[in-house]
Amino acid sequence: MFHKSVHAQIFQDYIHTxxxxxxxxxxxxxxxYILSLxxxxxxxxxxxxxxxxxxxxxxxxxxxxxxxxxxFHNFSLIHDDIMDKAPLRRxxxxxxxxxxxxxxxxxxxxxxxxxxxELAKCPADKLGPLIRLFNRTALEVCEGQQYDMDFEQRDTxxxxxxINMIRLKTSVLLGCALQMGAIIGHADDxxxxxxxxxxxxLGIAFQLQDDLLDVYGDPKTFGKQVGGDIIAxxxxxxxxxxxxxxQKADEAEFVHLLASDVEQEPKKVEKMKAxxxxxxxxxxxxxxxxxxxxxAYEKLRAIDVEESRKVALFALADALMIREQ
Amino acid sequence: MFHKSVHAQIFQDYIHTxxxxxxxxxxxxxxxYILSLxxxxxxxxxxxxxxxxxxxxxxxxxxxxxxxxxxFHNFSLIHDDIMDKAPLRRxxxxxxxxxxxxxxxxxxxxxxxxxxxELAKCPADKLGPLIRLFNRTALEVCEGQQYDMDFEQRDTxxxxxxINMIRLKTSVLLGCALQMGAIIGHADDxxxxxxxxxxxxLGIAFQLQDDLLDVYGDPKTFGKQVGGDIIAxxxxxxxxxxxxxxQKADEAEFVHLLASDVEQEPKKVEKMKAxxxxxxxxxxxxxxxxxxxxxAYEKLRAIDVEESRKVALFALADALMIREQ
Numbered sequence: 021m022f023h024k025s026v027h028a029q030i031f032q033d034y035i036h037t038x039x040x041x042x043x044x045x046x047x048x049x050x051x052x053y054i055l056s057l058x059x060x061x062x063x064x065x066x067x068x069x070x071x072x073x074x075x076x077x078x079x080x081x082x083x084x085x086x087x088x089x090x091x092f093h094n095f096s097l098i099h100d101d102i103m104d105k106a107p108l109r110r111x112x113x114x115x116x117x118x119x120x121x122x123x124x125x126x127x128x129x130x131x132x133x134x135x136x137x138e139l140a141k142c143p144a145d146k147l148g149p150l151i152r153l154f155n156r157t158a159l160e161v162c163e164g165q166q167y168d169m170d171f172e173q174r175d176t177x178x179x180x181x182x183i184n185m186i187r188l189k190t191s192v193l194l195g196c197a198l199q200m201g202a203i204i205g206h207a208d209d210x211x212x213x214x215x216x217x218x219x220x221x222l223g224i225a226f227q228l229q230d231d232l233l234d235v236y237g238d239p240k241t242f243g244k245q246v247g248g249d250i251i252a253x254x255x256x257x258x259x260x261x262x263x264x265x266x267q268k269a270d271e272a273e274f275v276h277l278l279a280s281d282v283e284q285e286p287k288k289v290e291k292m293k294a295x296x297x298x299x300x301x302x303x304x305x306x307x308x309x310x311x312x313x314x315x316a317y318e319k320l321r322a323i324d325v326e327e328s329r330k331v332a333l334f335a336l337a338d339a340l341m342i343r344e345q
Numbered sequence: 346m347f348h349k350s351v352h353a354q355i356f357q358d359y360i361h362t363x364x365x366x367x368x369x370x371x372x373x374x375x376x377x378y379i380l381s382l383x384x385x386x387x388x389x390x391x392x393x394x395x396x397x398x399x400x401x402x403x404x405x406x407x408x409x410x411x412x413x414x415x416x417f418h419n420f421s422l423i424h425d426d427i428m429d430k431a432p433l434r435r436x437x438x439x440x441x442x443x444x445x446x447x448x449x450x451x452x453x454x455x456x457x458x459x460x461x462x463e464l465a466k467c468p469a470d471k472l473g474p475l476i477r478l479f480n481r482t483a484l485e486v487c488e489g490q491q492y493d494m495d496f497e498q499r500d501t502x503x504x505x506x507x508i509n510m511i512r513l514k515t516s517v518l519l520g521c522a523l524q525m526g527a528i529i530g531h532a533d534d535x536x537x538x539x540x541x542x543x544x545x546x547l548g549i550a551f552q553l554q555d556d557l558l559d560v561y562g563d564p565k566t567f568g569k570q571v572g573g574d575i576i577a578x579x580x581x582x583x584x585x586x587x588x589x590x591x592q593k594a595d596e597a598e599f600v601h602l603l604a605s606d607v608e609q610e611p612k613k614v615e616k617m618k619a620x621x622x623x624x625x626x627x628x629x630x631x632x633x634x635x636x637x638x639x640x641a642y643e644k645l646r647a648i649d650v651e652e653s654r655k656v657a658l659f660a661l662a663d664a665l666m667i668r669e670q
Contacts, residue, residue, distance in 0.1 A: 041488075044488055044491040044492050044495060046491055046494070046495060047487060047488055047491040099450055099451070099454060102446075102447075102450060103446075103447040103450060103451065121427075121428075121446070122427075122428040122494060123491075125424055125427060125428060125450055126424070126428065126487055126490055126491055126494075128454075129424060129453075129454075129457065129487055130484055130487040130488075132454065132457060132458075133457075133480055133483040133484050133487065134484070136461055136476065136480055136483075137477075137480045137484075139476075140473065140476045140477055140480060144473060147472060147473070148465065148469060148472070151461065151464075151465045151476075152462075152465055155458055155461055155462045155465060158458040158461075159455055159458050159459070159462075162372060162451055162454055162455040162458065163366075163369055163372055163455075165451055166369040166371050166372040166448075166451055167369055169371075169447060169451075170369060170371060
């Protein structure tokens with residue numbers, strides 16, 4: 021079994037072999053730039069771990085699939101950052117900020133095509149299933165991003181709608197990465213489906229944990245501004261649960277907090293947290309997170325391979341789900 | 346041999362079988378909208394004609410490839426219109442105008458994925474070559490668009506740079522459409538390459554003709570505003586040729602015309618045309634157009650199939666190259 025950092029190195033070595041032309045610079049420089057910001061490379065790791073679960077000898081053959089997933093992820097970051105008007109990504113300027121919107125649109129497009137170029141290098145006998153899975157996932161990620169933008173404009177969003185949105189926007193790509201590994205590792209359909217569901221449910225749990233950390237995380241270790249979702253009135257699971265449970269007596273306070281920015285109401289975060297506490301929202305959200313975590317673990321347990329092979333995936337899931345809280 | 350309108354009907358029937366989900370509406374409505382504006386559907390026609398040149402029995406099998414090309418073309422229109430801030434397309438509102446930039450970015454992305462979804466439906470034994478050709482072409486189209494935007498910011502552009510830009514931005518997709526047909530029709534590599542070159546050179550000739558019509562076309566039949574390129578100081582072949590030949594004595598007039606809009610210089614178009622006439626620019630541009638047309642015809646002639654099979658492609662080329670002038 022490879023160690024995570026070994027996987028990371030093998031993948032890094034592989035994508036350094038992929039050449040991007042020097043010209044036109046405004047098309048390919050932004051691609052080199054976003055890929056150099058690197059991030060955690062969790063998705064390529066999932067592809068490799070998916071392969072290893074079934075056939076460790078196929079890891080090398082899966083590297084183009086890893087690259088395809090990583091390129092797709094970075095393409096979606098470039099375009100999402102335009103739509104979200106985000107100035108920073110991984111602590112550095114976003115592509116549209118450093119260049120401009122047109123450059124970001126077009127270099128994102130080119131990176132999506134490069135993802136398919138990598139996909140086409142995958143083992144020929146697996147190409148059909150890999151492309152179909154990748155296409156379905158790619159469309160779902162677009163749908164998730166659209167729902168996320170739609171929800172900003174809407175007054176109410178249900179818990180099911182929210183879970184479905186985060187499933188599409190972030191979780192299916194994790195499931196896809198794992199299943200692509202499984203396909204290349206010659207897993208049967210049942211095992212593929214279980215591993216996919218492991219990834220999707222883990223992804224949802226991870227996103228719910230992120231919502232929790234945004235409110236209850238340690239400012240020293242969280243990375244983002246704690247309370248940021250509350251300040252922005254983001255319709256997270258906590259927000260949705262509170263609104264659903266809110267009693268008449270607290271409605272005025274809730275509406276006041278939503279209508280106020282931190283200039284007008286410097287205690288906006290504390291006061292919203294007080295409402296959360298009154299309705300026990302943190303515990304309810306933790307319940308949901310644990311529900312999806314449990315489903316994920318159950319799916320992984322149900323896969324019919326030697327238990328020793330699953331150790332790395334259980335360890336990864338544990339590591340992801342017990343981040344500093 | 347099918348008649349053009351028969352091809353168009355078969356293709357139209359096929360893409361009506363491709364379903365787009367109803368939700369999220371802001372993702373899929375813009376796709377339905379741009380596809381309904383339809384246009385001339387020249388690229389699917391080229392795929393069909395490419396197949397028929399070699400094996401008419403494969404036309405049905407090529408319909409997903411036609412759809413992939415047409416979706417790709419419409420994806421690039423949606424994104425190009427954002428970058429060009431174009432309010433109208435085919436006489437109707439552009440997607441970013443009717444919705445907004447974010448919707449146009451994301452629905453364009455989804456349409457590009459849908460193109461690959463169609464591609465994946467092509468005959469399995471041809472999938473590798475089809476995807477590789479499609480990917481290379483898609484990247485080239487992005488490169489062409491980037492060069493086009495870069496050239497707007499540059500002072501000088503050479504003729505070779507300009508021809509290369511229009512080759513990438515518009516012509517390679519025509520070559521790609523024809524070659525995809527050839528691949529599906531079981532053509533050998535030599536025949537594929539000749540048909541591709543026929544398409545690319547015809548595309549360049551067509552674009553040069555468009556530059557000529559923009560200056561010398563009949564306002565009643567041209568469709569766009571005659572003189573539009575001159576008004577916008579667009580660096581077309583005519584502009585580039587004039588600048589290269591311009592003598593000292595005419596430089597002041599040229600610089601004055603470039604620095605003036607039609608408010609300041611109501612005779613901008615006439616005066617620029619007078620300079621074109623002085624240096625015989627129209628004839629020089631026609632020479633170039635005819636050079637590429639001749640190369641295209643030569644490539645088509647060189648393909649080793651029954652001459653009767655080429656009649657439709659020669660007729661199409663003739664029809665494209667003798668538009669109302």
